[in-house]
Amino acid sequence: MPEAPQRNPYKVRFVAEQVSHHPPVSGFYCECAERGMCVNTHIWTKSKFMGMSVGVSMVGEGVLYLLDHGEEYAFTFPSAYARSILTVPWVELGGKVTISCAKTGYSANVTFHTKPFYGGKVHRVSAEVKQNSSGKVVCKAQGEWNGTLEFIYSSGETKVIDTNKLPVIRKMIRPVEKQGRTESRRLWQHVTAVLKEGNIDLATEHKHVLEEDQRSDERQRAANNMPWKPKYFNKEDDEWVYRNPLWKTH
Template structure:
């Protein structure tokens, strides 16, 4: 799901093409709001595979732009088989209790990167389940020294004893301390009576703290923007008319043991072939192995060692070999 947040990688890298802080900020908001629909192809919530400690996922997105000559920068990054014009992504399950996923993406040719760490906290609400997303991500534009701190909405599974359905809710923010631009966005949950599903409202503020743009619409449909200073109204983003760019993942045979698609290949095969008992047995095998490994580490007083991310505070990990670090070498 985290990799699907880059399903419109062209919107991600286009942030760097804008000339003013205001236009770059608007593009960050547009990319952010464009991202949620791709990971939610079904309106029905489905139980995901439980992440395994140390599990990783790598992929890239080909945005079709021409490459510069320095592909070595990309090959030292999160995806060694990428070129510098690709958008590359890596994630790692860096903690099991609580379940923390750390992730990182970059495009070397555009000097843009994003580094984040998220974990979930579930809560039963009668006939619903709330999954709160705790943590944030920092998008950095290296050529402008701009850092955008981004938070994420909660997810809700509704009518869990009937016909279940999914929605998102809660307030999120996007802030750039250097330029002073900020956005307050709310994912609205459906009212009990009447009302529409999947609505968002957002307000963008400039360095003077004055509102200059309002956004509304459906996060999985059409979103509109109205600019108070120019009086211009426009379609901000239309998820129905904008093609998703598919992620490119190495064949399973070339993946390491703990890469997601290889790790879960038996479970996936049995689910697709509707052999539910075998799928359950394969899933239980992986989970039991994880418990035994945890017990063995505890007996030997050993600490789990992450592969690609390093600790950066309490319940926080950061990608070890960021683009900004490699460009300085």
């Protein structure tokens, strides 16, 4: 008899919520208790047209917590670009990202390289990891963020990771009818369905109805002097933090 497929021993929990309307900030939280890892982020976007492209800057910061090591890694985000928007659209990442850990004293600068106008490869990325106290580069990386990445250490050791060979486990999602009224897949189900059919006009109509409902709710809150109150995140200083993070249990 064929062997039964092994079950993944790890469970990943993900929560996302729009925590502010002006500006439109989204809060994200993800955790894997079995690996002692969690990440808390908040992002809002700035968009601009650039000829045949649209650029989207990701404004915000995230923190990755490695609880078994007591380490926190703060990081920023790359920008996203939609190219050839009037012909055959495609998307790439670009810009610089910083990663730092106060406990270890190491930091990294990561550059997402946009494709040159003529020639060149897409999705290229390069990075340097430094020891902050000495400025010594302890590791360099290069390759494609969605392909093969090569890591070269100061010791001379090298390591190659092919992201296409990493195991992928499909996420499990509750049926739409069992989701909450404001969960994204339920709220936008009609827009999604007609977009899959290629009916842009009907998708625009469904989107307009949703947006009008949201504007109506906002007007009602303003009339009753009731500010928007997120369900899953609290604002601490200038950060949006998940209310029941994994690090509180360690």
